[in-house]
Amino acid sequence: xxxxxxxxxxxxxxxxxxxxxxxxxxxxxxxxxxxxxxxxxxxxxxxxxxxxxxxxxxxxxxxxxxxxxxxxxxxxxxxxxxxxxxxxxxxxxxxxxxxxxxxxxxxxxxxxxxxxxxxxxxxxxxxxxxxxxxxxxxxxxxxxxxxxxxxxxxxxxxxxxxxxxxxxxxxxxxxxxxxxxxxxxxxxxxxxxxxxxxxxxxxxxxxxxxxxxxxxxxxxxxxxxxxxxxxxxxxxxxxxxxxxxxxxxxxxxxxxxxxxxxxxxxxxx
Amino acid sequence: xxxxxxxxxxxxxxxxxxxxxxxxxxxxxxxxxxxxxxxxxxxxxxxxxxxxxxxxxxxxxxxxxxxxxxxxxxxxxxxxxxxxxxxxxxxxxxxxxxxxxxxxxxxxxxxxxxxxxxxxxxxxxxxxxxxxxxxxxxxxxxxxxxxxxxxxxxxxxxxxxxxxxxxxxxxxxxxxxxxxxxxxxxxxxxxxxxxxxxxxxxxxxxxxxxxxxxxxxxxxxxxxxxxxxxxxxxxxxxxxxxxxxxxxxxxxxxxxxxxxxxxxxxxxxxxxxxxxxxxxxxxxxxxxxxxxxxxxxxxxxxxxxxxxxxxxxxxxxxxxxxxxxxxxxxxxxxxxxxxxxx
Numbered sequence: 001x002x003x004x005x006x007x008x009x010x011x012x013x014x015x016x017x018x019x020x021x022x023x024x025x026x027x028x029x030x031x032x033x034x035x036x037x038x039x040x041x042x043x044x045x046x047x048x049x050x051x052x053x054x055x056x057x058x059x060x061x062x063x064x065x066x067x068x069x070x071x072x073x074x075x076x077x078x079x080x081x082x083x084x085x086x087x088x089x090x091x092x093x094x095x096x097x098x099x100x101x102x103x104x105x106x107x108x109x110x111x112x113x114x115x116x117x118x119x120x121x122x123x124x125x126x127x128x129x130x131x132x133x134x135x136x137x138x139x140x141x142x143x144x145x146x147x148x149x150x151x152x153x154x155x156x157x158x159x160x161x162x163x164x165x166x167x168x169x170x171x172x173x174x175x176x177x178x179x180x181x182x183x184x185x186x187x188x189x190x191x192x193x194x195x196x197x198x199x200x201x202x203x204x205x206x207x208x209x210x211x212x213x214x215x216x217x218x219x220x221x222x223x224x225x226x227x228x229x230x231x232x233x234x235x236x237x238x239x240x241x242x243x244x245x246x247x248x249x250x251x252x253x254x255x256x257x258x259x260x261x262x263x264x265x266x267x268x269x
Numbered sequence: 270x271x272x273x274x275x276x277x278x279x280x281x282x283x284x285x286x287x288x289x290x291x292x293x294x295x296x297x298x299x300x301x302x303x304x305x306x307x308x309x310x311x312x313x314x315x316x317x318x319x320x321x322x323x324x325x326x327x328x329x330x331x332x333x334x335x336x337x338x339x340x341x342x343x344x345x346x347x348x349x350x351x352x353x354x355x356x357x358x359x360x361x362x363x364x365x366x367x368x369x370x371x372x373x374x375x376x377x378x379x380x381x382x383x384x385x386x387x388x389x390x391x392x393x394x395x396x397x398x399x400x401x402x403x404x405x406x407x408x409x410x411x412x413x414x415x416x417x418x419x420x421x422x423x424x425x426x427x428x429x430x431x432x433x434x435x436x437x438x439x440x441x442x443x444x445x446x447x448x449x450x451x452x453x454x455x456x457x458x459x460x461x462x463x464x465x466x467x468x469x470x471x472x473x474x475x476x477x478x479x480x481x482x483x484x485x486x487x488x489x490x491x492x493x494x495x496x497x498x499x500x501x502x503x504x505x506x507x508x509x510x511x512x513x514x515x516x517x518x519x520x521x522x523x524x525x526x527x528x529x530x531x532x533x534x535x536x537x538x539x540x541x542x543x544x545x546x547x548x549x550x551x552x553x554x555x556x557x558x559x560x561x562x563x564x565x566x567x568x569x570x571x572x573x574x575x576x577x578x579x580x581x582x583x584x585x586x587x588x589x590x591x592x593x594x595x596x597x598x599x600x601x602x603x604x605x606x607x608x609x610x611x
Contacts, residue, residue, distance in 0.1 A: 184461065248592065249592065250594050259595045
């Protein structure tokens with residue numbers, strides 16, 4: 001018998017990876033220069049989690065996907081214009097900072113409260129998804145705290161594959177050291193999965209999916225709860241770009257034989 | 270007064286991994302610079318006595334252990350309970366742990382249970398004027414911070430390879446066992462095994478001296494107007510076999526495989542370095558046919574000596590990031606390198 005899941009994906013926005021980022025000191029702590037002007041994208045690993053969630057929902061009738069996102073409302077709206085065309089989901093928006101310098105604990109508290117407040121949430125069907133790390137704070141800490149707050153003690157990080165077994169159990173592949181995967185079997189929901197890359201390509205834009213999603217995205221953005229992340233107890237002494245510009249020696253007048261010899265000597269040194 | 274707890278798990282054979290000794294080194298350094306602080310050790314595993322004995326000469330004054338068959342599995346439910354129990358018994362205010370996949374899974378959850386905070390991917394910890402500060406990177410290794418916290422306990426996940434390993438000697442340690450009451454809910458998950466490529470097909474080697482980075486150029490049309498993917502595969506695998514290097518790849522090259530194109534079948538997302546990949550630590554890095562920012566800026570952040578082979582002398586990402594840029598055809602150069610290494 002197939003189980004219907006309630007799949008909640010936690011994920012927010014990050015600056016487009018192609019942008020040059022520069023830290024600046026703001027009254028509330030470190031920030032990025034021209035942060036609000038930087039083009040944003042859905043956090044890549046959270047994106048993988050969303051696509052895996054949608055695929056799972058598609059293959060388990062009766063399942064539904066929510067995307068819980070904490071970020072500045074205006075930027076969330078911009079990014080949702082694209083993301084909403086990818087896969088079906090219902091947005092739960094929180095209006096607050098998506099900065100990497102916010103505290104994982106405070107972010108987790110806000111996300112957990114938002115998840116707990118989803119109408120009709122049934123924890124026996126709940127799967128919480130997200131990226132195992134963000135491309136901003138990159139802590140790999142927020143999801144575990146969300147799970148703890150929701151009372152979920154079956155947690156997995158660096159997930160590349162989830163398989164549903166006929167008996168309702170879950171088989172999960174997590175990345176571990178040395179290019180290996182740990183294989184675990186979990187009795188079933190509730191469970192929390194921090195996704196790595198997974199196996200799915202990014203879905204193509206589908207305007208019809210976008211139309212359906214936007215019916216809930218815009219109202220969700222309008223009623224997004226203001227969320228203050230104070231960073232209590234956390235003080236940044238400095239945030240700086242690494243000084244690592246190297247004096248690159250350009251070698252363009254040597255034959256492949258000479259270069260190969262030089263490289264082998266360097267490798268063996 | 271801070272009580273610094275080094276929290277580690279044993280390996281399958283009961284030993285401590287190098288990463289645990291790195292965390293111990295970081296904690297011992299912190300302890301030394303914090304007047305009045307205490308250093309204690311907590312170990313989790315089937316049997317921790319041998320591991321405790323192996324570091325008995327370190328400056329720790331107490332050893333705590335959680336042992337038993339239930340604690341051999343790297344699983345959230347049991348590992349969190351074990352770590353929580355040790356932290357409470359030791360009355361730890363600062364917890365220093367290696368950020369292995371096993372601990373990275375549970376440490377933030379432990380901080381949540383204890384009402385503390387967790388900072389992960391820590392690359393340095395120091396104390397001055399009685400105040401602890403840590404270093405970590407933000408925005409995928411693009412900027413580095415130094416930060417402090419007032420909350421306790423403060424759990425620090427030390428990035429593997431970022432510290433030197435403690436070389437304290439062995440002896441006999443007295444381990445105080447900590448009892449953990451495991452609810453059934455902590456055992457809903459069972460670790461059934463590890464999946465890995467065959468030994469000769471494993472291309473990710475964290476302990477390798479050299480990281481060999483392949484870019485999408487390997488699969489592009491060459492001077493004769495044709496692609497040479499089978500030849501590229503032979504050259505890359507030949508190099509890995511001869512040099513024992515670890516293989517990294519740019520995102521674009523890995524994505525080609527994910528899109529169903531028949532390219533370099535031995536590459537997976539696990540090889541990917543950069544924005545949505547790994548940031549491995551190796552002494553040397555050699556990149557070939559890479560033209561993007563990611564491999565050179567993010568993926569190479571913790572590579573000490575860097576060389577690149579590219580046909581583009583003006584490659585903006587190699588210039589300023591690599592020590593040496595060879596302007597040459599990687600197919601020809603690697604073929605010669607393989608001959609010399611054979």
